[in-house]
Amino acid sequence: MIELAAPWILLLLPLPLLVHWLVPAYKRRMAALRLPFFQRYVQAAGIAPAAGAQVMSRSRILSALALLCWCLLVVALARPERVSAPIHWQTSARDLILAVDISGSMDEKDFAASDDETLQRLAGVKRVIAGFLGDREGERLALIVFGTQAFVQSPLTTDLDTLQALLARTEVGMAGPHTALGDAIGLAIRQFDASDVSQRLLILLSDGADTGSRMSPINAASIAADRDVQIITIAIGDPQGNGENRVDTDTLEAIADTTGGTSFLATDEQALRQVYDRIDELAPRQIADHSYRERQSLAAWPMGVALVLVLLAWLWRSVSLGRRRLS
Structure with a gap:
């Protein structure tokens, strides 16, 4: 066309x-030949001389x-x-960040897999996250890992294969032995500052109480709520445990409630899969249509x-x- x-x-x-x-014809004076006995010529020709201009053909x-x-x-x-x-395509109008706890307590081998195998907590989380990422085509995701410190393992990207590879190389203790929930939320907020989408979702997975944050997790959640960031918290581990191995479900629930999110407890692989299946129901993905x-x-x-x-x-x-x- x-x-x-x-x-x-x-x-x-x-x-x-x-x-x-509308515009008058262009006029230009031109040299003329003066003839003697002009009046006799015109009388013989039977015409009357008159002043005028000649329009060139x-x-x-x-x-x-x-x-x-x-x-x-x-x-x-x-x-x-x-x-x-027109060439049509769709992109997600939602940005999603996974914040994964890799503190020392994630080395506990008490995570029940679906094949009756007992896995390391982080290994079980990785397995479920891998399947979750496989269904995120068209979305932008980022990966944050945290222990004593919080680090951006991958910024917001649609290259989920690379994100999968980075997650697979993540090991317990790489970020320190303690748990800094507040710092992880603050780092996620800074990542969302580069996002211009309206739907921002942070999935926070942790198996321990906050023990090393420079910012209180509740204060960080309040800032997240002001920035329209919704947080879904997933507790990994035993709420009845002792010390740093005990999951502080009260704090995780307070973080989620502050931002209008939801808190879950996942003690095995099946429960964690069900949590991820419910995420799209609780925070439906918005789709943006594009044409070119x-x-x-x-x-x-x-x-x-x-x-x-x-x-x-x-x-x-x-x-x-x-x-x-x-x-």
């Missing part, structure tokens, strides 16, 4: 006719070529384009034809003048 990017330019098409009708062919060239140039200024069929048309400019074609016509007119006029001189 061919379209004009600036169709209003076509209003210039009748401009030569308006100039021809124009070749109809040259006039037609000039009008055609003008039309072609106006069409070129209107920017004709070949437009392809490829446009190829065709303005060079009418300009090229106009140039060829001008060259042909010049050649025809030169040949005509040459013949007149010879005759």
Whole structure:
């Protein structure tokens, strides 16, 4: 399909006719031959002399070529384009960050797998997250790992294969032995600052109480709520445990409630999978529709034809003048 990017330019098409009708003809004084006995000549011819101007005749062919060239140039200024069929695609209007606890307590081997195998907590979490990421095509995700310190393992990206590879290389203790929940939330907020989508979701997985944050987890959650960040917390481990191995479910629930999110407890692989299945129900993914048309400019074609016509007119006029001189 061919379209004009600036169709209003076509209003210039009748401009030569308006100039021809409204603008007076150009006048120029020319030398004349003075004849003796002029009155006798005109009397013999039977005409009466009068002052006037002679309008030079124009070749109809040259006039037609000039009008055609003008039309072609106006069409070129209107920017004709070949437009392809619309190309549609969808992207997610939601950005999602996974914050995974890799403190020393995640080394406990008490995570029940679906095949009756007991896994290390982090290994079980990795297995479930891998399946979750496989269903996130079209979404932007980021990965934050935290222990004593919180680190961005992967910024917001649609390259989920790379994110999967980075998660697979994550090991317990890489970020220190303690748990800094507040720092992980604060780091996630800074990552969302680079996002311009309206739906921002942080999934926080932890198996221990906050023991090393520079910022209180509740204060961090309040800031997240002000930035329209929703937090879903997932407790991994035994709430009845002792020391750092005990999950502080009260804090995790308070974090989720502050941001309008939900808190879950996952003690085995099956429960964790059910949690991830419910995430889309609790925070449905918003889809943004996009369309694109490829446009190829065709303005060079009418300009090229106009140039060829001008060259042909010049050649025809030169040949005509040459013949007149010879005759």
